[in-house]
Amino acid sequence: MTLKLFELVGTDEQRPFSPFCWRTRMALAHKGLSAQSIPWCFTEKQAIAPHQSEKVPVLLDGETSVADSWAIANYLEDTYPDRPSLFGGEGGRAICRMMNWWGDIAVVGGMFPLIVADIPSHLKPVDAAYFRKTREARLGKPLEQAAAERDKSVESFRKGLEPMRLTLKTQDYLGGDAPNYADYIVFGGFQWARVVSPFKLLAEADPVYAWRERLLDTFDGMARKSPGFPV
Secondary structure, three states, X not given: OOEEEEEEOOOOOOOOXXXXXXXXXXXXXXXXXXXXXXXXXXXXXXHHHHHOOOOOOEEEEOOXXXXXXXXXXXXXXXXXXXXXXXXXXXXXXXXXXXXXXXXHHHHHHHHHHHHHHHXXXXXXXXXXXXXXXXHHHHHOOOHHHHHOOHHHHHHHHHHOOHHHHHHHOOOOEOOEOOOOHHHHHHHHHHHHHHHHOOOOOXXXXXXXXXXXXXXXXXXXXXXXXXXOOOO
């Protein structure tokens, strides 16, 4: 039975850009699974309401629906145990639970004010208005003001990646010799930024930059083939 995935898009349905949907896309590829994409926009909440969610990703597997990227990763691991493991055991799952929060707060949250002003141009007018209203309320300032000093504030974001940088000096991936879900958690944020913003989050000499390049080429270059900026 064909899996289906609700994922966030803007005016270009071939340009999915949610960091959380990209976590799921990478997890599916890791498991050797494919899913039919169902394009979804910010203001189309009625489309996923039957699945008890207001946000994507939402995965449909026959009569089963699973919302939230972390819940989906666990569902894929438990439902398809004969396929490559996302976690490498329960210890790995426990560590990835922590990484999931770090990815939300330090990575996605850290880069959010740096790229947020670039997102409305990718959206339909009704979605752009919704995005601006809700995100400016979250930030407490206009999107453009949030991004005004990003050339300076990006240094704080880069310093926050130091634990990851030190890890990647001794191994190719957060998962070790090969990527696992810990990598996909963090990569989802960087792929989101690559798709929506030309702003350079990483210096080319950074081990995190080299790691991102390797993930872009994983699964036959799936992520790199998705439209994005050359960052």
